[in-house]
Amino acid sequence: MLQTASDPLMKVENLVVEYSVGGKTIHAVSDVSLEIARGETLGLVGESGCGKSTLGRAVLQLRQAVSGKVLFDGHDLTTLKGESLRKMRRRVQLIFQDPIASLNPRRRIGDIVAEPLMIAGVKDPEERKRRVDEVLSAVGLDPALVSGRQPHEFSGGQCQRICIARSLVLNPEFVICDEPVSALDVSIRAQILNLLEEMKARYGLTLLFIAHDLAVVKAVSDRVAVMYLGRLCEVGPSEQLFARPAHPYTALLIEAIPVPDPDVRPTQSVPVGEPPSPIAPPSGCRFRTRCPRADARCAGEVPELRVVAPGQFAACHHPLI
Amino acid sequence: MSGALLSVEDAVVDLPTPRGNLRAVDHVDLAVGAGKTLGIVGESGCGKTMLSRAVLQLLPKKAKLSGRVMFNGQDLTTLSAEKLRKLRGRSLAVVFQDPMTSLNPVLTIGTQLIETIQEHLELDLAQARQRSIELLAAVGIPAPEQRLAQYPHQLSGGMRQRVAIAIALSCEPQLLIADEPTTALDVTIQAQILDLLAREQQRRHMAMIIITHDLGVVAGRTDEVAVMYAGRVVERAPTPALFKQMRMPYTEALLAALPKLDVAPHTPLPAISGRPPDPTRPLKGCSFSPRCRYSAGRCTTEKPRLSPAETQEHLYACFHPIAAGVGA
Amino acid sequence: MATLELSLEEEAGATPVRRRRLGTLFWFAIGWMVLVFAVAIFADLLPLPNPTDMDMLERRAPISAEHWLGTDGLGRDELSRLIYGARISLIVGLCAPMIGVTIGGALGMLAGYFRGRFESVVVGSMDVLLAFPPLILALAVTAYLGQSIFNLTCILGVLGIPAFMRVSRAATLTLARREFVIAAQALGATHARILLRELLPNVLLPLLAFFLLGVAVTIVVEGSLSFLGLGVPPPISSWGSMIGEGRESLDVAPMLAFIPAIAMFLTVLAFNLIGDTMRALTDPRQGAL
Numbered sequence: 012m013l014q015t016a017s018d019p020l021m022k023v024e025n026l027v028v029e030y031s032v033g034g035k036t037i038h039a040v041s042d043v044s045l046e047i048a049r050g051e052t053l054g055l056v057g058e059s060g061c062g063k064s065t066l067g068r069a070v071l072q073l074r075q076a077v078s079g080k081v082l083f084d085g086h087d088l089t090t091l092k093g094e095s096l097r098k099m100r101r102r103v104q105l106i107f108q109d110p111i112a113s114l115n116p117r118r119r120i121g122d123i124v125a126e127p128l129m130i131a132g133v134k135d136p137e138e139r140k141r142r143v144d145e146v147l148s149a150v151g152l153d154p155a156l157v158s159g160r161q162p163h164e165f166s167g168g169q170c171q172r173i174c175i176a177r178s179l180v181l182n183p184e185f186v187i188c189d190e191p192v193s194a195l196d197v198s199i200r201a202q203i204l205n206l207l208e209e210m211k212a213r214y215g216l217t218l219l220f221i222a223h224d225l226a227v228v229k230a231v232s233d234r235v236a237v238m239y240l241g242r243l244c245e246v247g248p249s250e251q252l253f254a255r256p257a258h259p260y261t262a263l264l265i266e267a268i269p270v271p272d273p274d275v276r277p278t279q280s281v282p283v284g285e286p287p288s289p290i291a292p293p294s295g296c297r298f299r300t301r302c303p304r305a306d307a308r309c310a311g312e313v314p315e316l317r318v319v320a321p322g323q324f325a326a327c328h329h330p331l332i
Numbered sequence: 333m334s335g336a337l338l339s340v341e342d343a344v345v346d347l348p349t350p351r352g353n354l355r356a357v358d359h360v361d362l363a364v365g366a367g368k369t370l371g372i373v374g375e376s377g378c379g380k381t382m383l384s385r386a387v388l389q390l391l392p393k394k395a396k397l398s399g400r401v402m403f404n405g406q407d408l409t410t411l412s413a414e415k416l417r418k419l420r421g422r423s424l425a426v427v428f429q430d431p432m433t434s435l436n437p438v439l440t441i442g443t444q445l446i447e448t449i450q451e452h453l454e455l456d457l458a459q460a461r462q463r464s465i466e467l468l469a470a471v472g473i474p475a476p477e478q479r480l481a482q483y484p485h486q487l488s489g490g491m492r493q494r495v496a497i498a499i500a501l502s503c504e505p506q507l508l509i510a511d512e513p514t515t516a517l518d519v520t521i522q523a524q525i526l527d528l529l530a531r532e533q534q535r536r537h538m539a540m541i542i543i544t545h546d547l548g549v550v551a552g553r554t555d556e557v558a559v560m561y562a563g564r565v566v567e568r569a570p571t572p573a574l575f576k577q578m579r580m581p582y583t584e585a586l587l588a589a590l591p592k593l594d595v596a597p598h599t600p601l602p603a604i605s606g607r608p609p610d611p612t613r614p615l616k617g618c619s620f621s622p623r624c625r626y627s628a629g630r631c632t633t634e635k636p637r638l639s640p641a642e643t644q645e646h647l648y649a650c651f652h653p654i655a656a657g658v659g660a
Numbered sequence: 661m662a663t664l665e666l667s668l669e670e671e672a673g674a675t676p677v678r679r680r681r682l683g684t685l686f687w688f689a690i691g692w693m694v695l696v697f698a699v700a701i702f703a704d705l706l707p708l709p710n711p712t713d714m715d716m717l718e719r720r721a722p723i724s725a726e727h728w729l730g731t732d733g734l735g736r737d738e739l740s741r742l743i744y745g746a747r748i749s750l751i752v753g754l755c756a757p758m759i760g761v762t763i764g765g766a767l768g769m770l771a772g773y774f775r776g777r778f779e780s781v782v783v784g785s786m787d788v789l790l791a792f793p794p795l796i797l798a799l800a801v802t803a804y805l806g807q808s809i810f811n812l813t814c815i816l817g818v819l820g821i822p823a824f825m826r827v828s829r830a831a832t833l834t835l836a837r838r839e840f841v842i843a844a845q846a847l848g849a850t851h852a853r854i855l856l857r858e859l860l861p862n863v864l865l866p867l868l869a870f871f872l873l874g875v876a877v878t879i880v881v882e883g884s885l886s887f888l889g890l891g892v893p894p895p896i897s898s899w900g901s902m903i904g905e906g907r908e909s910l911d912v913a914p915m916l917a918f919i920p921a922i923a924m925f926l927t928v929l930a931f932n933l934i935g936d937t938m939r940a941l942t943d944p945r946q947g948a949l
Contacts, residue, residue, distance in 0.1 A: 058518040059489075071846050097848035105846040113839030117861040126857070127847045166607055177843070196375040197545055198623075201589035201603035208598060223518055230591035230601060249597050267523040269548030271587055273572045285490050285521060 019046040019082075020217045021070065021185055026079035028062070028069045035290045039065040041241040042079075044316075047185075052211065052218040054232030054249065056225055056264065058286055062241040063221045067187045070219070071103055072096060083185065101131055104178035108190035110170035114162035120147075120173055121158030127181045142180055149213065150176045150206060168199035175206065179214055187219045192227060204230055225264055229253055234322075237261045240289055240297040243316060247323030257325035257332045260298045296328065304329040336363035336402075337539045338387065338507055343399035345382050345391060352612045356382035356395070358563035361638075364556075366506065367537045369530075371550030371571070373586070374560035377608060380543050383560070384509050387541075388426060389416050404506070422452040425505035427529075429512035431492035435484040441468075441495050442480030445502060452503040467498040471528055490521035494528070501532060507539045514549065526553055547587055551575060556645075559583045562608055562619035565638060569646040579641055579653035582620045618650070626652040686937050689930035696927055700746040708740040712895045720913045732905060732916050741897040742920060748898035749924070752813050752882045757824075757874035759817025764824025765867050769855060771825070772832025783829075786822040794819050798890050807893040812885065816878050827870045831863045865939065872935030876928040883924055899924045 028040035039062040047053045057063045068074045070081050072088050081088040083103060091099055107113040114123055124143045133139050144154035150172040162170055171191060178186055188207065192200040208231060211218055222228050228235055228249070235252050237245045237260060245258040256262045284301045287293055296314050299305035306329070314326040345357035356379045364370045374380045385391045387401055389408050401408040403424065408416065420426075428434040436444060445464040449455060455463065461480070468476035471494040484492055493513065500508055510529060514522035530553050533540045542550060550557050551571065558568040559580065567580035578584050588602040606623045609615050617632040618624070624631070629651070636649040699706065713736065723730050730738050767786075771779040798815050805811050835841060836859065844854050883900025885891040887907075892898045899920040906917030 058520060068842075073842060073845060097850070100846060100848035103846075105843065107839040107843065109839055113843050115840045115858050115862070118857075126844070126849075130844075130847050130849045130853065168607060174843075181847075197547075197586060198375055198589050198604040199607065201591070201601035202605070204591065205600050205603050208600065224591075225519070226591040226593050229593055229597055230595070230599070232597055253593055263520060265593070267519040268593065269522070269526070269546065269551065271547040271551045271575065271590060273551050273575045275552055285488050 018049055020049045020084060021047040021219070022082040023070065024080040024082065026066070026069060026081065027077040028065050028074055029077050030074070037289050038241050038292055039289060040069060041292075043238075043241075043243050045236060045243070045246070047217055047219060049217055050215065051234065052220055052232045054228035054235040055219060055221045055238060056223060056228050056235060057238035058223060060286060060289060061238045062289070063238050064189050066238070067105070067189050067219060067221050070187060071100065071105055101127070101181050102183050103185045103187065104181070104183040106174050106178050106186060106188045106191045109194050110167055110174050111162060113174055114170055116162055118161070119158065120160055120162070123162070124173065124177045124180055127177060131181055146176045146180045149179070149210065152176070167195050168202060171195060171203050172206065175210060179210060182214060183216070185217045185219070187221070189221045190223070193222065193224065200227070207231060225253070225268055237264065240286055240292050242297055243326060244298065245323070245325040246316070247320070251320065251323055255320070255332050257319040257323060257330040258327045259302050259304055259331060262331060263301075296326070335365060337366045337404060339363040339402045340383070340387060341400040341402065343383065343386055343397065343401065345379070345386050346396045347392065348394055349612060354611045355563050355614060356611065357386060360565050362558055362565065362568075364507065364539045364541060366539050368556065369533060369540045369542065369554040371554035371557040372541060372543045372560060373545065373547055373550055373557060375545055375608060377611065378560045379563040380560050381511060384426070384511050384541065384543055387509065388420060388424060418452075421448060422503045423506045424509070425500035425503070425507070426509045426511065427493070427496050427500050427513050429515050431489065431496040431516075432484065434496055435492060437484055439483075440480065441482055441484065441487075445480070445495075445499055448499050449502050463502070467502055468495070470532070471495075471498045471501070472524070473498070489517055490525065493517060493525055497525070497528065497532070501536070504536060505538060507541070508533070509541045509543070511543045512545070513542070515544070547590065559586070563611060564619065564649065566620065566650070567648040568638070573643070573646050577646070579646070579648040580650050581624050581626050581652070581654060584654055628652065686933060689933040692926055692930045693934065696746055697750070699743045700750050703743045703747060706743070708743060709737040711736060711740040711744040711897055713737075720909060720916070730913075730915065732902075738916065738919060741902060742899075742923060745897040745899045745902055745920060746923065748809060748892055748896060749879050749882060749900070749927075752809065752816065752898070753875045753879040755813045756816035756878045757820055757871050759814070760820030760824045760874060761867055761871050764821040765828040765863070767821070768825040768828030769832045769859060769863055772829040773836050773851070773855060773859065782825065786825050789818070790822045798885055802890050807890070809892055809896070812882065812891055816881060820874055820878070824867065824870065824874070828863050828867055831866050832859055835859055835862050869935050869939040872931050872938070876931040879924060879928055
């Protein structure tokens with residue numbers, strides 16, 4: 012299923028993540044399988060609470076999976092512990108939504124960016140400084156000006172550059188970007204998106220790009236995966252997926268994007284309603300409660316992801332194509 | 333500007349900070365007619381929120397406001413605190429970005445709605461309760477009667493914003509200010525909330541100001557748009573004219589920097605380099621000049637004035653405007 | 661090449677200077693602290709009469725050139741006793757919260773970071789300690805181990821642990837959810853490293869502010885215990901024991917109780933003032949606009 016590349020760098024197999032809040036079980040990720048090829052950017056979209064961030068963290072083993080496998084370069088991360096897991100984590104990095112909160116307010120930028128090197132055991136201070144300076148310049152900051160300052164002296168966009176520098180200093184192979192631009196202003200957002208693209212080319216990265224904004228995801232992704240209430244709805248090459256969505260939920264998401272054109276009157280067809288609670292997700296297809304095409308079969312039978320077009324998969328009993 | 337319900341005339345807001353005086357709003361003129369919708373677009377820190385606070389007369393204590401804020405023929409800056417309080421909520425209502433913080437977490441939805449209604453309208457409890465249920469139904473909340481007994485944290489973000497809108501609409505205001513009403517919400521919910529606001533605005537024939545950083549939000553839903561940058565209005569035009577014949581390079585750059593669905597993946601975005609100037613150290617020339625690709629000559633030494641283009645309604649502040657007829 | 665951040669260079673020359681008016685009150689507090697510490701440390705070098713030498717002919721003598729603050733009920737020099745008493749009050753006042761901040765702070769951080777059963781055990785045992793009447797504990801320990809400065813410091817230190825634990829646990833709980841801690845975990849940092857490098861610098865500040873408050877409280881508590889005769893063993897003087905001794909002659913020489921009381925009041929006030937100002941000064945968020 013979902014064979015896209017002969018050489019996937021990251022492979023998630025039937026991952027299930029559940030956790031309890033106040034005695035109730037939240038089904039955050041239910042039976043999700045994904046493959047990310049070396050050098051690819053996979054966009055992961057969905058509304059808040061759909062489990063996309065949890066999936067990102069479960070890949071890094073920051074959240075315990077109930078079942079399933081996370082294969083990174085052939086190693087199953089879910090079975091690794093202690094030192095071997097820490098070693099593996101150095102090859103996988105994470106960038107967060109709130110750049111200011113992800114920097115320790117009491118430490119200097121130079122130390123923050125050097126921290127991964129310290130943890131990895133780079134003992135030579137000269138070597139550390141050289142690599143920190145190099146990566147800071149790469150993200151468009153002047154190391155001489157920046158290193159001695161503290162995070163609060165920088166704007167959100169600059170902090171995100173620092174976060175990107177920190178994630179790149181160990182030359183990772185795989186970077187998970189969890190809503191990296193949603194806290195930023197429009198004019199800064201484009202800068203950071205361009206920077207991520209540049210860094211991807213320069214360091215040969217593979218990216219998992221998590222966001223709720225489809226336009227942002229499309230700008231950077233080779234393939235896009237759409238998630239709804241813990242399950243994958245649709246996966247496909249981004250241009251193809253946006254041009255011809257197969258899952259009604261994907262279509263709904265595309266329709267809801269505000270278009271900066273006064274002639275395009277906002278459609279009133281967006282259905283009223285919100286995602287149900289992940290504590291008690293609907294039976295069968297989880298989207299059926301908001302879906303215009305839902306029928307009895309959708310309530311009884313969980314749709315499997317299947318091919319709808321070359322490279323495009325959808326989990327729907329009544330796909331649009 | 334005669335006949336406008338609200339007009340802001342030469343408003344200046346100064347905020348003293350430890351780093352010096354911060355001019356949050358710099359000589360701004362705006363007007364909204366009854367039943368019209370104005371969009372104010374700008375990035376964070378451009379002064380759009382301070383401007384809305386100035387209209388509501390809810391500026392921080394240390395802030396100094398000069399200029400006039402005319403609402404229904406009254407200058408709000410000269411009104412007494414008591415009269416202002418009566419006006420706010422009754423004729424002037426506001427919806428904030430984060431409904432979690434704008435609703436009181438320890439009071440039920442019902443209490444908050446009914447109290448607002450009774451505060452401004454002379455209704456008894458049963459009537460106020462009935463009206464609350466109608467309002468909740470009008471803003472698209474299912475099972476409104478049961479919701480009255482619920483607390484804000486029991487609702488989702490979208491539902492909370494609907495409640496906040498219901499409270500704002502409860503006294504049939506003449507002007508509704510929506511300050512980033514959908515920024516905290518998901519795209520699908522955003523579309524619903526914007527539709528709701530537009531529908532209620534038309535039905536009640538009220539004036540509305542939508543403050544946002546997203547040009548996409550104002551495009552199909554406003555009559556006029558004002559683009560703000562570094563405390564000033566840099567372009568103001570009827571919505572179609574703004575998007576079709578934009579003159580200000582900042583508006584163009586802002587629109588270009590938005591990721592678009594019809595562009596192939598991995599196309600570099602035309603980003604605006606740098607970031608907005610420090611508001612405590614204003615530039616001598618045009619505030620956008622350090623980031624502007626058309627900047628030349630007097631842009632760095634002289635401030636361009638907001639002046640009309642082909643039509644009286646279309647104003648822009650630029651020495652090197654984009655040629656008419658070129659645009660989105 | 662990445663888009664260069666031009667604006668940062670423009671700013672380089674004009675780093676906002678974080679100057680705040682500290683106020684004269686703060687400088688008075690600092691001045692008083694310096695004075696108290698100086699005389700306490702250099703008490704042996706000062707030309708003072710021995711604080712335990714009794715002069716039965718000069719009991720409750722008024723202020724004179726020989727006895728600057730007069731003498732007490734046993735004819736001992738009041739100024740000398742006040743200064744040597746400052747030593748005891750400060751030693752106990754600083755050492756006891758030190759015990760609290762070290763043990764309580766560490767327990768709180770561990771509880772807030774690891775959560776789970778460990779946290780329940782720590783919080784539970786602290787609740788037990790809090791519920792135990794402090795006076796009874798003090799009485800029991802002094803009765804069992806005897807009266808000494810060391811024992812007194814230990815009792816007061818142990819009594820302070822729950823409060824410090826709560827402060828540090830609360831701070832750790834909020835911090836541990838912040839992204840920078842998750843980022844460190846994602847980088848493969850060990851728990852020890854996260855606790856020491858990421859959390860400690862952030863927890864230290866609220867703890868330090870609370871520590872200064874703890875010093876003030878301990879000085880008062882030590883005074884109360886000494887006043888009740890549970891504190892330092894006589895003839896050693898501390899401010900509390902001096903107030904206690906002065907109580908007997910409140911009607912004839914009220915000064916004997918009031919002078920150490922004033923010294924204690926000013927010192928406690930100074931610690932609180934400095935603590936508040938320090939906290940306001942070092943909050944990194946205030947610098948950001």
